[in-house]
Amino acid sequence: MAYVIAKPCIGVKDTACVVVCPVDVIHPTADERNFNEVDQLFIDGRDCTCCGLCVGECPVSAIFNEDELPVDSQSFIEKNAAYYKDHPKIAP
Numbered sequence: 001m002a003y004v005i006a007k008p009c010i011g012v013k014d015t016a017c018v019v020v021c022p023v024d025v026i027h028p029t030a031d032e033r034n035f036n037e038v039d040q041l042f043i044d045g046r047d048c049t050c051c052g053l054c055v056g057e058c059p060v061s062a063i064f065n066e067d068e069l070p071v072d073s074q075s076f077i078e079k080n081a082a083y084y085k086d087h088p089k090i091a092p
């Protein structure tokens with residue numbers, strides 16, 4: 001189980017969630033070179049501790065517990081995971 005970033009983040013990307021994540025599993029951060037290439041940010045579900053701190057920081061309520069993700073947003077589980085397949089760990 002992990003947290004997932006869904007559609008409302010698209011085009012917003014204000015990185016408020018990145019600042020509060022205690023285990024640095026939300027990417028890309030604003031200083032990563034591919035930040036401008038992605039339409040949203042993604043959570044690395046392998047290391048997310050499910051602390052929930054990011055949820056309250058998001059101005060557009062884009063972050064969900066995977067188990068509570070709306071039916072029409074289920075594809076974002078794979079979209080978040082896919083980012084980390086393409087970008088193993090943290091991009092320099």
Ligand code: SF4
Nearest residue numbers: 021048049051052054
């Ligand atoms: S739930 Fe906690 S560990 Fe997981 S992405 Fe959010 S702040 Fe980070």
Ligand code: SF4
Nearest residue numbers: 009013014015017058
């Ligand atoms: S706080 Fe919300 S809108 Fe901002 S980057 Fe994180 S998920 Fe996207």
